[in-house]
Amino acid sequence: MIMATAVYPTGLIKRRRRTRAEVEQLDSQIFDVLRADHPQSVRHVFYRMTDPRLPEPVEKTEHGYKQVQHRIAELRRNGGLPYHWISDATRRGYHVATFNGEADFLRRVSGSYRADLWEHAESYCEVWSESRSIAGVIQADCERLAVSLYPAGGFTSMTLAYQAAEYIRHAAEGRPAVIFYVGDLDPAGVLIDLDIERKLIEHLGDDVQIDFRRIGITEDQVALFDLPTKPRKAGERRALHIRETVEAEAMPAHILRRLLVDEIEALLPHDAVQAAQIEERAARRYFEQIAALTEEGRG
Incomplete structure (x- = not known):
């Protein structure tokens, strides 16, 4: 279970464990926010969860952030939340691209062509x-x-x-x-x-x-x-x-x-995006034709 809070007249905050139903409600809120708008960072989702109008809000503290972070991790692990719904630009891998011949190269890099x-x-x-x-x-x-x-x-x-x-x-x-x-x-x-x-x-x-x-x-x-x-x-x-x-x-x-x-x-400029998309599709068809000819030549 994760912790919820209550604020008493003295200003002291007393934390208690959320019930299973409360955890499920928090999970449902997280899922709904990400289903409607993704990708988001964990911190984006956290701020949405601090909304006091929600049935199960979290406190606007580092402790509240860790609650949301933990629930997102659990939802991803159990398959309930697609991994790509959460963005993380702070870490990345470095890869070396290799190709199975000239035709493979042309087909794969053609997707990188941008007008x-x-x-x-x-x-x-x-x-x-x-x-x-x-x-x-x-x-x-x-x-x-x-x-x-x-x-x-x-x-x-x-x-x-x-x-x-x-x-x-x-x-x-x-x-x-x-x-x-x-x-x-x-x-x-x-x-x-x-x-x-x-x-x-x-x-x-x-x-x-x-x-x-x-x-x-x-x-x-x-x-x-x-x-x-x-x-x-x-x-x-x-x-x-x-x-x-x-x-x-x-x-x-x-x-x-x-x-x-x-x-x-x-x-x-007006219609710049649409014009670029047309050019890109034409260029990719051209690369595909060259790839096909390359395979025929090697055959």
Whole structure:
């Protein structure tokens, strides 16, 4: 069993073990949230489970997070929750691709062919996120719309900023660069995007004009989407205007994705996505024809 809490008039919190029925209700809530919107990070799901309107909410603490984390792990182990519904961009394997001949190579790499969505766009575009957790949730949309995605991991390193600036210089081809950012609304989070922007501008100089836009989390969004907040840490002296903090994962994943996709698509020429898809299908048919001819030649 996992722990539930009760708050007494003294302000003390007493934890008790959840009953089997309560655990099953929590599992049902987790499943429903992920079935309606996936992939999500564990932290995204946790924030959804803190909603007091739920039949079985969890406390908005690290203990509550561990409860949700544990139940997700159990649901995945017993087959009740598909593994791909949870995103985790913090860990990955490194693989070496090998091929069973030239035809196999052509067929497998043909799926990697992407038409240039941004060839006729007026701007170059890319996305930065404060954490790998957020990056894992928006990665599929960034890939579909052919924009680079950089998880900063907090205050970004000098090396990453330099490498990103060099790529922008090459890819922008003289166009302005629009950079969308998603990060926490807290004393550190509101400085991280400013730090990234400053470092990119330092490296790029006058070569590329930067339009850096924070699209989440903003103070207006806290009220608009009724996002859960928590007090700033005692003794924190940075960004004193931030009184209540909000993690980026507190925004429901489907809302975050929609905000980002709308912003990116607004920069693309009309029908760019559809035109690219047509070109990609034609290119893959071409590669398949070459693969077939290659097999005939070897036969």
